Amino acid sequence: MSQSHTIFDYAQQFIPGGVSSANRLVDPNISFTRAEGAYIYDEDGKQYIDYHAAFGPPVLGHCHPDVNRRVYEELSRQDLIGVGSSQREAQLAEKIVGHIPCAEKVMFCNSGSEATYAALRLARAVTGRRKIVKFQGCYHGWHDAVLMNVISAPDKIGHKDPISAGMTPEVIDDTLVLPFNDVEAVNATFEEAGDTLAAVILEPIPHNIGCVLPRPEFLQALRDLTTRHGVVLIFDEVITGFRHALGGYQSIVGITPDLTTLGKAIANGYPLAALCGREDLMQHCRPGGDVFFAGTFNAHPVGIAASLATVEILEQPTSHEHLFTLGERMRNGLRDIYARHDIAATVAGFGSVFVSYFMDGPADNFTDLLRNDVDMFVSHRRKLIEEGIYELPVNLKRNHISLAHTEADVDRTLEIVDKVLSN
Ligand SMILES: Cc1ncc(COP(=O)(O)O)c(C=O)c1O
Incomplete structure (x- = not known):
């Protein structure tokens, strides 16, 4: 049994559902214990590139x-x-x-x-x-x-x-x-x-x-x-x-x-x-x-x-420049990959935020997003998690790039997306 399971069992004994915020209980339920820059680490010491970013706060990267x-x-x-x-x-x-x-x-x-x-x-x-x-x-x-x-x-x-x-x-x-x-x-x-x-x-x-x-x-x-x-x-x-x-x-x-x-x-x-x-x-x-x-x-x-x-x-002009450049690199890379794999996807985002809806456009309001393939959205993210890319495995949730992410992190992410879709 992994450390994460042990901790979840322990937490559930004293905390209803084992977590203190409704959106934190996801499958897989991993206990993370360390965060630094663009990365988070689970109880078993495995490293993940973090795009969940605690729903958005660490815009500079963790523990700046x-x-x-x-x-x-x-x-x-x-x-x-x-x-x-x-x-x-x-x-x-x-x-x-x-x-x-x-x-x-x-x-x-x-x-x-x-x-x-x-x-x-x-x-x-x-x-x-x-x-x-x-x-x-x-x-x-x-x-x-x-x-x-x-x-x-x-x-x-x-x-x-x-x-x-x-x-x-x-x-x-x-x-x-x-x-x-x-x-x-x-x-x-x-x-x-x-x-x-x-x-x-x-x-x-x-x-x-x-x-x-x-x-x-x-x-x-x-x-x-x-x-x-x-x-x-x-x-x-x-x-x-x-x-x-x-x-x-x-x-x-x-x-x-x-x-x-x-x-x-x-x-x-x-x-x-x-x-x-x-x-x-x-x-x-x-x-x-x-x-x-x-x-x-x-x-x-x-x-x-x-x-x-x-x-x-x-306030340093290079900060938002970096966030926006990496966001664009990620979105363009994802669009290329989905096109190559002939997958119906709409890659949306702004600046450092990106998300892949598995549907054709438009994405102008919530009703449009009902066309998103929920099973694909969540199961794709679960496969990415296995490969060390952490995107929250919950329908419609966005991803965040931070100042600590590098071009190499984005390129590695794109390689893994490509690999996961090839399997
Ligand atoms: C746009 C927006 N407003 C308000 C809130 C509530 O913030 P908090 O969770 O800090 O209470 C959130 C949380 O996700 C949010 O995304």
């Missing part, structure tokens, strides 16, 4: 020495004091204001779910309205207002598809779910209910279903309609923020939301998230304001130190 050094330095000064303002927290806020187009003020919390929760509460407070719009295929965290309609069964599309028991029905009712990239559906909803909406929240690139690129006219329609109807537009850049650009996807596409949520890559693997946006909105969250924003661990010095180090590295 500069990030860890800043974390150690911070730990030698303090763990958590938790009162008053802190110099480094303010420095990081200044960096975010400098980079993210919509950010005039910033507040820090620990997870993306907290950030989207706060964004929606703030939107409801400033508009005095209850209803929000989200899109099929987008994930924004585990709270009731948004935990629905991500990877839905075909018969659930067009209906509410809550992901957990125990969610409050009134909260579910207040969320309208629309198809992504569908300007007509958005127009119709605004015509009917625009003046009852508090917020529209979206992943500007829905990466929770791999990579669906937004049509520019779709994002523009959202911007125009929300402005016209006094609705708060929230870009959830928990995945795209810092990974695609320090200014988030909004800085690339040139459409500025009212609020933005950040998480994952902003601290390269340490827990930190943020809510940022227009000053007139964010001021409601100040102490004594009408919107309560608090947390014992908010702006934890470890996350702040890690994030400052991460920003400084990503």
Whole structure:
């Protein structure tokens, strides 16, 4: 029996399902114990090129020495004091204001779910309205207002598809779910209910279903309609923020939301998230304001130190260049391989993110992705794992390249993909 099995058995005795986050139980269930740069290592010492990247945080690669050094330095000064303002927290806020187009003020919390929760509460407070719009295929965290309609069964599309028991029905009712990239559906909803909406929240690139690129006219329609109807537009850049650009996807596409949520890559693997946006909105969250924003661990010095180090590295122009160049190399290489093997595949992605859907295009919304061959998607990844390439063996999940990945890693990955498909 491998060490991973032994650990799983042990964990299951004390932890329901053996893991503490719903998406971590996958087949094969491997226990990883070490991570460095582009690689992760299992309990048995086997090395894998890591593209799962913990769902996205280590954009510089695992255990980046500069990030860890800043974390150690911070730990030698303090763990958590938790009162008053802190110099480094303010420095990081200044960096975010400098980079993210919509950010005039910033507040820090620990997870993306907290950030989207706060964004929606703030939107409801400033508009005095209850209803929000989200899109099929987008994930924004585990709270009731948004935990629905991500990877839905075909018969659930067009209906509410809550992901957990125990969610409050009134909260579910207040969320309208629309198809992504569908300007007509958005127009119709605004015509009917625009003046009852508090917020529209979206992943500007829905990466929770791999990579669906937004049509520019779709994002523009959202911007125009929300402005016209006094609705708060929230870009959830928990995945795209810092990974695609320090200014988030909004800085690339040139459409500025009212609020933005950040998480994952902003601290390269340490827990930190943020809510940022227009000053007139964010001021409601100040102490004594009408919107309560608090947390014992908010702006934890470890996350702040890690994030400052991460920003400084990503500010070097070569950083995103490297991520984008390797992403392109991977996508082009995969397209060649699938063509040579005569496999119907759509290789999607943006920057450092890539995913192979086993279907012909288009891939414009979640409904299109129902054509993906799920068995092939998952079984192909299981074969790659056996060969030391770690892509999460779960339908529609994206892959991430980091600054630590090299051309040689990409080429080795492509060789193995070719080999696996040849067998
Ligand atoms: C776009 C997006 N928003 C929010 C979240 C929630 O973040 P967290 O898991 O840190 O609560 C996630 C997590 O995957 C996400 O992908």
